Amino acid sequence: MSFENFQNSLVRKPVWLIKIHLDQCSHTFGVSPCTGTGTPCYYTYSTCKDRPNYEKAEYIWKFTSRDHQISGSLPLVEKVSYIPIEIDAKYNLARRGEMIIEMADDHPLYYSNPGKSISNKELSGSFWKNVIARNPNYYHRLAEVYLGFAGLEEPEFRLFFRGLIEKIEYKEFGITLSVKDLLKNLDKLSHPKASDNCKLSQDYTGGANVKVYKGNELLDWGIIKSEGGKYIKYSGKSGPDANGIWTLQNASFCFGSSGTVQQGKMVKQVLVYARDNSGISDGFSIDWILLDLICERGRISADYLEMIDSGATLSSSIDADDEALPVSDASLFPDQGVIKIDNELIIYKGKNGNNLVISGTGSGAPVPMFYCHFRGAFRTTAVGHNAGAKIYLPRITYEAMNWLLGARFRAEFEDPKKTQEILNQICEQALVQCWQNESSQITFLAITPPRPGEAIKELNDRENLVERTVSVLDDRELQSSRVIVYYKPLEADPEPKPGSYQSALVEVEEDIENENWLGEGKPKVFFANWIYQATEATALASRYLMRYKQGARQLKFHLELKDLDLEVGDLFWVKTGKILNERGEESRLLFQALRKQFRSGGRIEIQALETKLDLRYAYIGPENPVLNEGVSSLATTIKLTLTANTYQNDDFANSGQIQIEDEKISYESKSYNSQTGILTLSGCVRGILGTTPLPHNAGVDARLLYCGASQIARDKYAWNSDGQNLLDDDGDGRNELEGYYIY
Structure with missing residues (x-):
């Protein structure tokens, strides 16, 4: 049996x-x-x-x-x-x-x-x-x-x-x-704290080697910051020599630093989760950050990460040092992310046609954090792989692709912290959950509604919930009627106070705060040290408020062993006589299992939270491409610049429509240069659908409309609906908002 x-x-x-x-x-x-x-x-x-x-x-x-x-x-x-x-x-x-x-x-x-x-x-x-x-x-x-x-x-x-x-x-x-x-391993410190004796043994002016005393106090590779605030990246170290001097190898200045770091200056290890565009620039996608914390900082083997089959394969074989990865269908992957081939994890920085790229066209600005460690990433080993090898996505990359596409987070840490503390920060601010599931794999879940077509378990009193075990707690302690997000920190390791942040965003649910309901405000405050853009701050505030504005109803009940497959973290629908609507009828509500414990008699006790995620829900999509060069009101050819963070060539239909500022434009054909990242739209008809042809400057956003999107993009993204929840298939551009889409 x-x-x-x-x-x-x-x-x-x-x-x-x-x-x-x-x-x-x-x-x-x-x-x-x-x-x-x-x-x-x-x-x-x-x-x-x-x-x-x-x-x-x-x-x-x-x-x-x-x-x-x-x-x-x-x-x-x-x-x-x-x-x-x-x-x-x-x-x-x-x-x-x-x-x-x-x-x-x-x-x-x-x-x-x-x-x-x-x-x-x-x-x-x-x-x-x-x-x-x-x-x-x-x-x-x-x-x-x-x-x-x-x-x-x-x-x-x-x-x-x-x-x-x-x-x-x-x-x-x-x-x-x-x-x-x-996850106990996340009690480890994020990075070592160097002593005051960790100093340069000679001047550093930008060469390939940095000479330091006490190099054993530094990581084998990473980023150091000098006493004067200059950043240096390096990919390895050796030593000590007979004089106690260590060599940091393959080094160079980064984040806009230059000049000279003088002999005797102290250096310390730092973590900088950001791209380098002559300074600390764009942040990372959530999967880069969480996998670094878990596998690199926490030393948890990548073998224990939950993986999802991407549906794509390598279209030709690759060697251990290749930085362009040919895949059967690049549209199945986010613009930047992490993949697993055989036993190797690989960080890729962008896409170029059907190639996932680490360097070159489409890869974007440098990433000192993973300098020379994009292949064999997160403590795996870089090896060659054969054509036809399956490509897997870590669960967090899959979640980011579905609900956090285009979202970027960045932070700098000078002082070491418990890795768990840093992970808690980013999970709370990105509204992502991380836990060890019942298959003993590390898994992740963005706090979002079920995806269209996703199979969700159904429970009810008659078939599943054990009689006389159901209880309901209407927990008002979790209620928040307004959310305040302080973001864009002014320094590394900001203190949790308003003065440490440059910007603040407030979302208020006025119907809840008026005298007919609460009669007061119940704020939830986030000191968001990972958030530096208004889009991510808005997403955090709106999503949190949607879930907790009316409090959080909790449900506890027992199941028989036949329902053992309901796991912690799972979403499920439930109908029970313990929860009725205003008409006295059982309501079908969406809950998430928070706790699962075995009880006597072969029963399982489940504690669950109502999600409030069965409504429309905003998520961040790709950025809009920009005009590569200015155009007059008569121009019939328009060139757009595509990057790793924007919509890709495959997202544009062969002929369709775009919107630039207040003007809507149709095009007859397109061509794409993967070397330059320029998409050329030809045969343009200007000022359609009652708009006026206008000149536009280089760098202005070009908005992709639903009727200009390819079938790949239509399947991948869900466009804003109008008041009747109908997609904008007539091409009038109604309700398109940059970055935000709604199921």
């Missing part, structure tokens, strides 16, 4: 399988290259007798429930407790999950190291006392918890939780093992 058969059976006995990954040397004691002699070691670093030749590998210890044994396992598991992963309703941030596993102790094994041809016989101690003594470095090693049923073979067991060992506490006759989810 399969896991699903047992799950739906009336007679089933759950069985736990625990796997603990502990370090073990790959060599055999006394066999070359190991030069150890005498009594064999225990193949751990702390007991190694030839540390220069120690080669780290791992041994997976398996443990099962006391009354059930799987081949190669020890039946020591007595009790498993789960503190579930939970999404906080107030801040939309995840609270980490934790497993508490109690295991009995036992006599030691006959041989200390199963699987090794040379191993000590166990003569004293106990199993767990010996394991703990030989593995003092067990902290943050991987542990996995699997759930199965008596009668199932090991391959049929289902992964329940993957995490990092927090502690092993020995008690009388046993141990308690605490395992935190993978």
